[in-house]
Amino acid sequence: MRAAMQRFARNRMAVLGALVIGGVVVLTVTAPLLYPAGAFTLAGPPLQPPGARFLLGTDALGRDVAAGVVQGARTSLLIGLSAALSAVLFGSLIGALAGYYRGAVDIVLMRLTEFFQTIPAFLLAMLLVVIMSPSVLSVIIAISAVSWPGIARLVRGEFVALGGREFVLASIGLGASGPRIIFRHLLPNCVSSIIAIGSLLVASAILLESGLAFLGLGDPNVMSWGLLISAGRVTLRSAWWVCTFPGIAILLTVLSINLIGDGLNEALNPRLRER
């Protein structure tokens, strides 16, 4: 683990990404202190350019864009992390069952996975949100529902590869139960791959959430970057700042998470570098 940390620290881009995300997390935590009134408050005159009073300007209703960006960070991280986490848990479970038991279980679960993989992810997410009516929970469910198949396939592949190894055969020979082999012996061996892919999933979940909010399918009671951009789009040519700053926030966050993901991948699977 220590060696992995050192390998990660040697990857300058990954460290940079981690610093940016660290900054975002700090902003998220301090948001209630920085902007106690919240992001929807009509703070001043509409469409003020960035300046001393409003660091990033105000939008068409006179809401502080900076407050929106900070509050939006919270929404994006919350939804990104929860959606990625639930997708990882569900995907791993499906993949593990299919990869360990093979046979009919494998066929059924993998056909199910492929079924989800063949439907365009964004359209399915949109449909699910519309059916469940937009709220934070429904957005998380929709994003997890379109994100788990990748994890499931990955975990199944790892399980199939590990299935014939001596330590697994030994465990079977010693009479270990299926769940014990899956959770004690197989899963820990592919956790590094899951972490690497899972971290990238956070980035794609944030992008999906912004896309949904942009199309008006986010929770209307919660500020989010996508919502800010969609509200600022109509004034793009007269007030560039309204959608530029949330756009930069999305770009930086998603890029940083991707860099971290790459760094983790290299750090946890050092043999990849030699290929």
Place this chain on the structure above:
Amino acid sequence: MSGIPTPRLSRRALLLASAATAIAAPAAEAQTPRPGGTMVMIVNPEPATLASYAVSAGNIPPITTQVYEGLLTYDWDLKPQPLLAKSFEVSADGKTITFKLQEGVTFHNGAAFTSADVAYSFMEIAKKVNPNGPVILRELEAVETPDAMTAIFKLANPAPYLMMSLSSNNIPIICKSVFEGTAPMQNPTANRPIGTGPFKFAAWERGQFVRLDKWEKYWKPGLPLLNRIIARFIPDAATRTAALETGEAHYAGYSAVNAADIKRMQANPILGSTTLGYGTTAATSVLEFNMRRPHLAKKEVRQAICYAIDRQFIVDNILYGFGKPAVGPLSSVFTTSGWFTDDVRHFDVPNRLEIANKLMDDAGYPRGANGVRFGLHLEVNSFGEQWLRQAEYLKQALGQIGVELTLRSEDTATWLRRCYTDYDFDINEPFYSAGADPVIGVHRHYVSSAIRQGTTFVNNKDYRSPVVDKLMDDATRELDPTKRADLYHAAQKQMVEDSPGAWLAEVQYVTIFNKKLHDHTMGPLGTYEAFSRAWLER
């Protein structure tokens, strides 16, 4: 190779010369109508059908009123003027209307226009399938046709609003021989209209455009001037703006352009703008309160919500200045007709928040520890982003009086079902057009007989006021304009006092046009009237 520079030079010289002429051209010459040319107008969004005789969506008539004509049109004072009816006469008791029809009118399929077409259009089509038919034509019992050029309307009771509802947009005259024996919506001409108008339908390329060609045998001599009209459908607002700015499109009505862009476009020297041509829309944004809910059943609560809203803020920041604060259920466009009154309870007083908070206290809803009295849901209008912005503002505004508003935005079908079928809403934020007469688009939101579960955009508030019912019912039949005005004044006063809803803003639509296009807005119907006199400078 040496030949190339010469034509390039001459072309540039030519361009320069033409630009110079355009600048130097005397105004008088620019005002002489020239026939020919193709006008491109933007219609947004693309209509689902062109069956304007059966569907009342607002994006259909800009196309269909070029093709179909009505019996009448209206002048700037909203006085009826002849169109397919050459003249008309209302009997003293208001129960008989005699129309003398234009002679020598032919449909685009070559059939001659007669009184039989009028009778069929009203009795078989409008009365049966037009969504406004049950209201506008409620009193119409029969259309008699003593000869080919006379149509006599027999009414059960006087219907003064009927004469305000006979435009090409309201009741299009269709060709009887085309429709006879078919189901109107399944008729082959539902999407390939055949009318008597100045332009005949040529093609509909789905997702792209509708093409309308000049009708050579149009009954008004020398008209239309344009050879062709292309109605283009551009889903993206920024692209619509760009199409006008580059001169690719000549005309965009009904605020097809983002309000935020209008100010910038008005500064563009090749573009002009007008707010004329919306005289019969009277578009108002409103809130509907579900009076079945315990909080909203109390008049004090409803009034407090009305006091909490800064209407000028909505006009300035959500409509970008294109509108004005609404004062009651009737739009101020009814000032000229005398029906509108300003003599109602005013919510835009300086100490409005104080009053609102006191009303809430009096209603028995004190603020809790966190400053909140109670929570309500607002159903966000699904017809565009502007409504989400308004909802976000309302959440802030109601927060000031301790009402915690939760926004719910759903797709159109779910939203409509929730508000008009299931009645599972607290506050709804729809948007209405009143039409040329209150009977057409106002009554159905407030009279108790219009509480019709499952019908959209009627009285879903459970508002039952015997006083208002009686006043509106009398106004429907009253022929004397002064007495009718008095009835409406009393009704407005009562409704604002009861506040079954909140009236937010009267929306001012803007038409953006290329200055090369002339004579496009010739009356109060604006884009709901044929461009028969429009012409292009070239």
